Amino acid sequence: MxxxxxxxxxxxxxxxxxxxxxxxxxxxxxxxxxIGNSFGFGDGKWMQQDVEAIAVAPDGTVYANAPWDESGSEIGVYRGGDKLAVAGNTHGWGNAGGDAIAANSTYVYAAMSIGNESNGLVGADYPPANQTWFGVTRRLRADVTQGAPFASGIGNSANATKNSFLRVLAAPGSSDGAVRGLAATDAELYVADTADNRVVVYDAQTMRQLRSFTVPTPGRIALASDGTLWLIQGLQDANGPSIGHYRKDGTALNDAPVLPAGTVPTDLAFAPSGQLSIADNGPTQQILLYARASNGQMTAAGSLGTRQGIFHVVAGKPGDWRFNGIASIGYDQAGNLYVAQNGQGPRPYGTALVGQGAVLESYAMGTRTLGWRLDGLTxxxxxxxxxxxxxxxxxxxxxxxxxxxxxxxxxxxxxxxxxxxxxxxxxxxxxxxxxxxxxxxxxxxxxxxxxxxxxxxxxxxxxxxxxxxxxxxxxxxxxxxxxxxxxxxxxxxxxxxxxxxxxxxxxxxxxxxxxxxxxxxxxxxxxxxxxxxxxxxxxxxxxxxxxxxxxxxxxxxxxxxxxxxxxxxxxxxxxxxxxxxxxxxxxxxxxxxxxxxxxxxxxxxxxxxxxxxxxxxxxxxxxxxxxxxxxxxxxxxxxxxxxxxxxxxxxxxxxxxxxxxxxxxxxxxxxxxxxxxxxxxxxxxxxxxxxxxxxxxxxxxxxxxxxxxxxxxxxxxxxxxxxxxxxxxx
Known part of the structure; x- marks a missing residue:
């Protein structure tokens, strides 16, 4: 007292x-x-907090990538509404995930970076002081936790991804040199070196550089069945990004569509039918469809999703086809559509934002019905x-x-x-x-x-x-x-x-x-x-x-x-x-x-x-x-x-x-x-x-x-x- x-x-x-x-x-x-996640972790699973990019395999397996997930699932693998794997070794000790991902029949190629944690990490696995390496980690599709090393590969000498990192760009530590686009065939890997205004082509097996060509601040890449590249370019243009079309050797083609005013393209993909889909993260929040007309030009062929997305009529109400921050899209062999959203869209160039929570969903295009949805919302x-x-x-x-x-x-x-x-x-x-x-x-x-x-x-x-x-x-x-x-x-x-x-x-x-x-x-x-x-x-x-x-x-x-x-x-x-x-x-x-x-x-x-x-x-x-x-x-x-x-x-x-x-x-x-x-x-x-x-x-x-x-x-x-x-x- x-x-x-x-x-x-x-x-x-x-x-x-x-x-x-x-x-x-x-x-x-x-x-x-x-509350807020499709998995509770009692089964060892969680839906990652952000998805910046996806690659969809023919069987519907979805490979997702983001620069950061608090528990290390920067690269996650999903199929049929379930989580199959976490790639690992993209979190901590200088490693981080990235903004692009691609796959062929053997490998998964994911953008990532390796830093030195404010110059605290030294040695061959890390960049010199005040520098960050941006590039691509190559993993086995059969087991994404395992790296697929190659002769010029570097990094992670003490874990299962030893010598499986391709350095594309060495940049000052405070700059954004992230790879913003990837596409792959069994023969070649296409890399958008955004900061250097070029697309670099590598041998998909040896990872040796084959050629490169100039593209203004390139982003996402999609490969057409004729072997040409469609991509988003001009990520830093004052008038906003546009669509580019190139031959494999970098020759520019002049048949890319001019997008409607206000469109903010964030990804593009081809359906099995050959129809081109372009994700619009502008106010319409839709997926724009384009098909080849008789005159050879790509012309508008409709859209997918509710106009204004989640903000249509009852603003903020979630639901099927009510998109919110479309970050990436893709199709499987059966024609099912996959859409990754994070309430924001792809990370703005030069920022470290991680979005407003991830939603990954699949739609059956034949019936236009939801197949499955996974949430990682907080x-x-x-x-x-x-x-x-x-x-x-x-x-x-x-x-x-x-x-x-x-x-x-x-x-x-x-x-x-x-x-x-x-x-x-x-x-x-x-x-x-x-x-x-x-x-x-x-x-x-x-x-x-x-x-x-x-x-x-x-x-x-x-x-x-x-x-x-x-x-x-x-x-x-x-x-x-x-x-x-x-x-x-x-x-x-x-x-x-x-x-x-x-x-x-x-x-x-x-x-x-x-x-x-x-x-x-x-x-x-x-x-x-x-x-x-x-x-x-x-x-x-x-x-x-x-x-x-x-x-x-x-x-x-x-x-x-x-x-x-x-x-x-x-x-x-x-x-x-x-x-x-x-x-x-x-x-x-x-x-x-x-x-x-x-x-x-x-x-x-x-x-x-x-x-x-x-x-x-x-x-x-x-x-x-x-x-x-x-x-x-x-x-x-x-x-x-x-x-x-x-x-x-x-x-x-x-x-x-x-x-x-x-x-x-x-x-x-x-x-x-x-x-x-x-x-x-x-x-x-x-x-x-x-x-x-x-x-x-x-x-x-x-x-x-x-x-x-x-x-x-x-x-x-x-x-x-x-x-x-x-x-x-x-």
Whole structure:
């Protein structure tokens, strides 16, 4: 027990304070499930988080490639709605996947890169300092985990892909020299050396260079039955890419179609009938068909897919033939169509974006019906419940519905894609570091639903409103609160330094300089603060060293946007025992504040910059001016162990506080009334008894259902899903 102590500008009563130590884990009655991926990993499978390119074998086997998958499935193999293999050795130790892939009867050729991890890797397997190798890994089709070495092959001398890498380009380490197109016959391999404006032709068996010819920034390549090459070219042209047609020796042919205005070609493929298909990732989101006319020219012959794709009529509603970010297409021998999408399309030249989640699907062209579909929809993405309906779950850019009566992994349905890059190119998420929205909070005011999202490290708080009648599932950009300027000199009108906010005063979803307001009182960055939005819509900012600020929501403006002002802010001083705050959850209904952070006993250090801290505390009567520290608890914390035991996330629901550990795949459950540890939860066998790190500041949310069950949603970016715990307190 301690007597009341007074802080500067804050009175803190410590009556009834109990410091709760960690105790042994209790057995809890819970089940695990997942959301957003076709596989849970209990069977060792997961749908990769991104697909940039596919190659389709005659038997319908699909080989997919992307520069990055968190668990190393940059190259995945699929058939009939199942995952057959992960190629491996494209992740870590300098290796990364790529943006193109091709296959012949013997080999799979996949674009990849080899770096030296900021000059930390040296030797013959790695490029010299400040350089990256871009090229092609050759694998056996019979077993893609095995390299198919050749005399001039290099790299990976310590694994099964030794000497099976073809170096096409050695580029400065910060530049994009990625191979953007591949095509192969049993005799020749065609490589789009995009950065060098050429197509290079290699012997498909010996991998010796045969010839090359000039093409302006070439991309995807498709081989016609007559041996000519059709390709996408001009990836960096001011007017956008176009279609080129070349003989094998590089002679340009002049019969390529001129694409409709607004078309953004991203891939092309030939059906067994000889019809040319061109994927359009522009606003139409369709596959354009071309056939040879009697005059010898390629002429339009229709299209596949719903015009405007996922944004047709009910914007953001997923469904058959409603494409969303067409990245690659292909056909098998039977004429079935395969379409890879990632909500974005192929990675823009010179960027490291990984899309909005992968969808790989197959259609039977005879009946135009869906054959199968695989989803890997979330990456560095948290999830949150709609407060009006615990069966309605939002991630940064998705909505899922839940049927708790179904078997684990079958409970979720992909119900909405909430980001419309065509209607709202000024969505702040599209201008953030990763181009995604990240951690969501769903709130309801005046009967309306709002979405608040945090970027990965909580620098920015984005605000979105909904208008189902006009925008379907789409979340309309409504506002932004920023602790510091956005990267990339966007938007125009933001201050060069310091806090600022934007509100969409005219309701058009675009950021106008006249709608931006800077913080007049500080003119300084807040630092690595943490945002929280309470039930009434007040925005709380936990600053690391200066206490906690509340920005009350004033009202909804004429456009339906929540309004905030710096002038109306209220500041609460740093409460004992903390000297650095990392996370907060404020429960407005009970005027209760939960805080995690660091104290004089275990101070913060820069090596644990994203941790939630070793101490959890509950304060009652927070807004009264004399809050009561009801209890504090010591959280799991051991930075000397291997792996380290630290905390990263907090969620509160009903009578419990949930704490996510960073490296140890454990969720600790505390009684919110006493601070006592009730037990812990870890991933079950149906999700492989494992999960990835909770790698973002707000990686977890919780809700109590009407039946008393607690449901917890936890980021699992390791395998492109949301991990779900369903716990019944004993």
């Amino acid at each position: 301690k007597n009341a102590a007074r802080l500067i500008a804050l009175s803190l009563a410590l009556q009834g304070l109990a410091i709760q130590p960690s105790i042994a884990q209790s057995t809890l009655n819970y089940t695990t499930s997942w 990456f560095v993405d948290a999830a949150a419940f709609d407060p009006a309906n615990a069966a309605n779950v939002f991630t940064g850019s998705k909505r899922f519905t839940l049927d708790y009566g179904q078997a684990p992994g079958k409970q979720w349905t992909y119900a909405g894609f909430t980001l419309n890059r065509f209607a709202y190119p000024d969505d702040p998420a599209l201008h953030s570091t990763r181009g995604v929205r990240g951690s969501p909070m769903v709130r309801r005011f005046n009967g309306r639903r709002f979405l608040y999202t945090l970027d990965q490290y909580a620098h920015y708080l984005n605000i979105y409103r909904f208008s189902p009648a006009t925008d379907g599932e789409v979340a309309i950009p409504s506002g932004l609160l920023a602790q510091n300027p956005m990267p990339g000199n966007w938007p125009a009108g933001q201050p060069a330094y310091g806090e600022w906010m934007w509100r969409d005063a005219n309701g058009d979803g675009h950021v106008d300089a006249s709608e931006i307001a800077s913080n007049p009182s500080t003119g300084a960055t807040v630092g690595n603060g943490y945002w929280w939005v309470d039930t009434p819509g007040n925005v709380w900012l936990a600053t690391p060293l200066s206490g906690i600020r509340e920005m009350p929501m004033q009202e909804l403006d004429a456009q339906g946007n929540p309004q905030y002002t710096y002038a109306s802010s209220k500041m609460f001083a740093m409460p004992a025992p903390f000297n650095r705050i990392a996370r907060i959850v404020y429960v407005a209904e009970t005027d209760t504040m939960y805080i995690t952070g660091f104290t004089a006993n275990i101070p913060w250090d820069a090596s644990h910059w994203k941790e939630a801290g070793p101490v959890l505390a509950r304060y009652d009567n927070w807004s009264s001016g004399s809050p009561t520290l009801t209890w504090q608890a010591s959280l799991p914390w051991n930075t000397s162990s291997s792996p380290q035991v630290t905390t990263v996330g907090i969620a509160v629901a009903g009578n419990y506080v949930f704490i996510a550990e960073l490296y140890t795949q454990k969720i600790d459950v505390y009684d919110a009334r006493s601070g006592q540890l009730a037990g812990s939860m870890t991933p079950g066998a149906n999700v492989g008894s494992t999960s990835g790190w909770v790698d973002i500041y707000m990686g977890m949310s919780a809700a109590q259902r009407d039946n008393g069950h607690y449901v917890l949603l936890v980021e699992d970016d390791a395998r492109a899903k949301i991990l779900m715990y369903d716990w019944t307190p004993g």
